[in-house]
Amino acid sequence: MLSGDIQNNKLRILGKLTASLIHEIRNPLSAIKLNLDLIKMEGNLLSKDVLESVNDSLSATDRIEYMVDSLLSFARVVTHGRENISLNKITLNAVDLLAVKATKYGVQIKHNLDENLIYVYADENKLLQVILNLITNAIESCEENNGGKIVIKTLYKACKDGGKVHWIIEDNGSGISKENQKKIFEDFYTSKENGTGLGLSVCKMLINEQGAEIDFESKLEVGTKFKITFSVNRMRKLYETENSSNR
Numbered sequence: 257m258l259s260g261d262i263q264n265n266k267l268r269i270l271g272k273l274t275a276s277l278i279h280e281i282r283n284p285l286s287a288i289k290l291n292l293d294l295i296k297m298e299g300n301l302l303s304k305d306v307l308e309s310v311n312d313s314l315s316a317t318d319r320i321e322y323m324v325d326s327l328l329s330f331a332r333v334v335t336h337g338r339e340n341i342s343l344n345k346i347t348l349n350a351v352d353l354l355a356v357k358a359t360k361y362g363v364q365i366k367h368n369l370d371e372n373l374i375y376v377y378a379d380e381n382k383l384l385q386v387i388l389n390l391i392t393n394a395i396e397s398c399e400e401n402n403g404g405k406i407v408i409k410t411l412y413k414a415c416k417d418g419g420k421v422h423w424i425i426e427d428n429g430s431g432i433s434k435e436n437q438k439k440i441f442e443d444f445y446t447s448k449e450n451g452t453g454l455g456l457s458v459c460k461m462l463i464n465e466q467g468a469e470i471d472f473e474s475k476l477e478v479g480t481k482f483k484i485t486f487s488v489n490r491m492r493k494l495y496e497t498e499n500s501s502n503r
């Protein structure tokens with residue numbers, strides 16, 4: 257089951273990659289189809305052989321279009337639905353899943369979890385994908401740092417508008433330069449030899465889908481801190497909307 261979660265994460269990233277690729281294929285494909293249709297309309301000016309080739313090409317583009325559309329529906333991210341879930345539990349699960357990788361990089365992972373915590377109304381699988389991506393990045397940022405350290409915190413802060421739940425992950429790794437900070441949430445931006453550059457863009461998409469926010473602070477050669485914030489009021493509204501229609 258644990259390795260299944262990592263597998264899910266890879267599949268999600270692959271899904272996003274596929275979706276982007278499909279998007280890039282569709283536009284030129286429509287242009288080709290349109291041009292073939294135009295040529296076909298001039299059928300009486302064409303020899304029988306040429307007309308046959310045009311028809312074959314049109315059938316082939318139809319077939320590509322069909323396959324691309326099927327792949328797109330397959331690649332769409334599946335929703336598992338929101339529930340009241342424990343952030344502490346997901347955190348411990350993720351730390352467990354990445355323990356081997358952390359050891360390999362000589363990185364220590366600590367957590368500081370709010371005892372009174374704290375349920376968030378969200379999709380458990382999606383939050384697990386997010387934290388796995390963030391911890392993986394944090395571990396990888398410590399590669400050349402002998403004393404690599406990561407701290408994950410959960411905390412609740414009361415405030416007038418109903419309170420906020422924060423989920424924080426902090427590392428003392430390489431940090432991100434001011435220039436690169438502008439790019440890290442972009443699709444395909446990576447500074448790694450084998451990176452896809454989709455990890456953080458997937459995180460942002462999933463967090464926004466949950467009605468939460470993600471931001472970060474970073475200093476080169478000091479480290480990076482990612483913070484996810486859930487608004488209690490917003491979650492309450494989501495809960496009421498999604499559960500009142502079932503009554």
Ligand SMILES: Nc1ncnc2c1ncn2[C@@H]1O[C@H](COP(=O)(O)OP(=O)(O)OP(=O)(O)O)[C@@H](O)[C@H]1O
Nearest residue numbers: 393394397440446447448451452453454455456480
């Ligand atoms: N904690 C961090 N410390 C330093 N740099 C980071 C951190 N998190 C992200 N980055 C930078 O942001 C880039 C984009 O991260 P993202 O997770 O989207 O892709 P990736 O890690 O490069 O590739 P993949 O996630 O597919 O393996 C990284 O290549 C790295 O340069």
Ligand SMILES: [Mg+2]
Nearest residue numbers: 389393455456
């Ligand atoms: Mg990554």
